[in-house]
Amino acid sequence: MKRWSSLFLVVGACGLASAAACSRTTSDSPADATAAAASSADNDWSMPNKNQSATRYSAVSEITADNVKNLKVAWSFSTGVLRGHEGEPIVVGSTMYVHTPFPNNVYALDLSKEGAPVKWKYTPKQDAAVIPVACCDTVNRGVTYSNGKIFLNQLDTHTVALDAETGKELWKVKQGDYRNGQTMTSAPMVVKDKVISGVSGGEFGVRGFVTANDINTGKQVWRMYSTGPEEEVGFPGSVETWKGDEWKRGGGTTWGWYSYDPELDLFYHGTGNPGSWNPDQRPGDNKYSMTIFARNPDTGKAAWAYQKTPHDAWDYDGINENVLVDLNINGSMRKVLVNFDRNGFSYVLDRKTGELLQANPFVFVNWAKGVDLKSGRPIEDPAKRTSSTQNTKDICPSAMGGKNQQPVSYSPRTGYFYVPTNNLCMDYEGVEVKYQQGQPYVGAIVVSKPGPGGNRGEFIAWDPTTGKKVWGIKEELSAWGGALSTAGDVVFYGTMEGWLKAVNAKTGDILWKFKTPSGIIGNPMTYVGPDGKQYVAVLSGIGGWSGIGVAADMSLDDPTAGLGAIGAFKDLANFSNQGGVLTVFTLP
């Protein structure tokens, strides 16, 4: 549910980037090697997760483990918006593009001038009535760049193309209707000549879909659903896993991140929890909710689909990013996809065939003892399966997940994944009277609470070849912001208190930290400015699901408010206040 993208072929990156930057293009990671020629320059950060493989690894190395301690604020910028700021700015050449939560403003900042003044600002017109439809704060996970255009998904389900130079709106298409519960919060992804976008709204029974629109005209090329008949899903086997025609409100929304392998010509995305019925009322596996899809970008048809959590009873929305890397698995190099799921397991799949190679818990997990690699199914603990007829206590991880939307980073230099995690468990218990749309009803109380040890988060380094944690930094609050790794062997991440931390990629030693104006749920990024210096930038602005209490100024008396988030984070206001600010750092 809630419950609650992107990489592309940047053929036109040189249009805005300097010629020098384009000539310096190199490979970001092994998986990127084949795409290197067409990929954006190392100096840029032109798409949300840096590259099509979604590694969030930058080959820029001016800032190192040795000198990062000298990092200073270069400049900062207020977004003018108070609510939760997920995602990251992008940089193409000498321009930075900064997005905001609803109303989804976009700013172009001129990096070639002192203090990075505003080059243009785009302010969409959206009906404020869309705000109550957004489940988990009015977040947006960023814009993307391709062919001289900036692409934006608005909360009211419009996908917009802007002229990157002027901010002029080139086209705008409506992907859904917020009055039916549909919203858009994810960043779009460009693959070749198509911009691909997903939909949010699982808690309103929205039937998830992905859409490809022509980047030049906005015309819809295809749309594929997560549930339903083969011709609408692009893959068989969904309808028979639902009662009657319940697949029509089957959920499986697509609000996460996307990645693309140009060699296999497949893009990857996840789907969210099954739709609005209680688990007792939707017998079956409920395919293809909670699934990783590998799809052809030209037709939308799926090469394979792997369901991580059949018949979800916990809201383990399966939309987290799929990182494409080449790994030595059991002695042979494999082209794999690595996914750190809300359900607490880290999955390694052959990205060509969908074969499950590994599945290991990366946080404390007790709803399942493991995953059967043959069948791909979790080995559940029946005592932890929730039901409307019983209380279920101490389920780990909580509905907020072992990891939520905050994207991981992979460094080819260390071979580690850097994973911001939640250490949260939950109780499904009791009954309380609630009220929506004029109807009183009695609902289960879902209370999130700190997991074993009491710390609510941990930033970990993870060795994907062994399936084990290498080191970890315990965080008082959840690590709800994404990770960045660099060729300087420094890893950056933000905390809900507002600290941006720099860590030694090999050892996990904290090398530097800075307290930004508000809590960080966004993702740090790095780029080389027109002056040739490396910069690190991060959006702070507390909110999102975990920070909804502060973002929306909610009463702290109700631990089940914000879908249980208040129970877990009621002390957040002691650490952080609202307000969107971009802070940019560099070496003196």
Added chain:
Amino acid sequence: MITLALRCVCAVLLWPGLAAAQETGQFRVCSDPQNLPFSNDRLEGFENKIAELIAKDFAVTPSYIWWGQRRGFIRNTMNATLKEGRCDYVMGVPDKYDLVLTTRPYYRSTYVFVYPRGKGLTIASLDDPALKKMKIGVHLLGDDYTNPPPVHELSKRGIVDNVVGFSTFYSAENPPSAIIDAVANGRIDLAIVWGPVAGYFARRQRVGLELVPVPSGKGDLPFAFDIAMGVKRGNEALRTRLQAVLDKRQPEITKILKDYGVPLLERTGKVR
């Protein structure tokens, strides 16, 4: 968990709604712009009519803060970050709803069975074996067990395959009347619907429909609920004043509810 300390802190920080009403000459209702029979922005709902009554006693013009009555309704209206976005009271919440400070209930209604009259059908219990063979419509709210009681209680009885879901949330394709239309036109055999919704839309059908209260069996969830008004937590003064108006106007309020077809329940469980 709620601590006493937190409660006290909140009480101190609360915005004095009564003072606000007096200063501005307004008494603002948090209301859904598109949710008949309760309210809409054309002021056609029974809550709109009752708001007019109450405003008279407060000697103010009724005014509205419009917001979809979905998750976050209270947080975005009564508890809104910006003072200008805040309202003074909400017109319909369950008794002792803990996000607000509630008045005493001003009506009690119940979920009802809705089925065509004159077809020899009599359903008055969830344990009626006939339910296993009928096509039954229910409203759905979301997942995570946030669903109306009929959804849970049918499931508990193993009645799953023959149940059809209707969205509770307004949309052009699925207005709240859709579930009653479906009974009237035979798409489903029976619906289990919250009383005010059922009563209002059943009257607008050409086909005669029976509305029968759904009784709670032992261990079942409740099907009848007391509905109250609410002010911001801590604002005892405003609640007291609002309560006095409700007490005075109760006969007129009850008449409005009856005019809108709301099945009103007495403690006996009988519709009057």
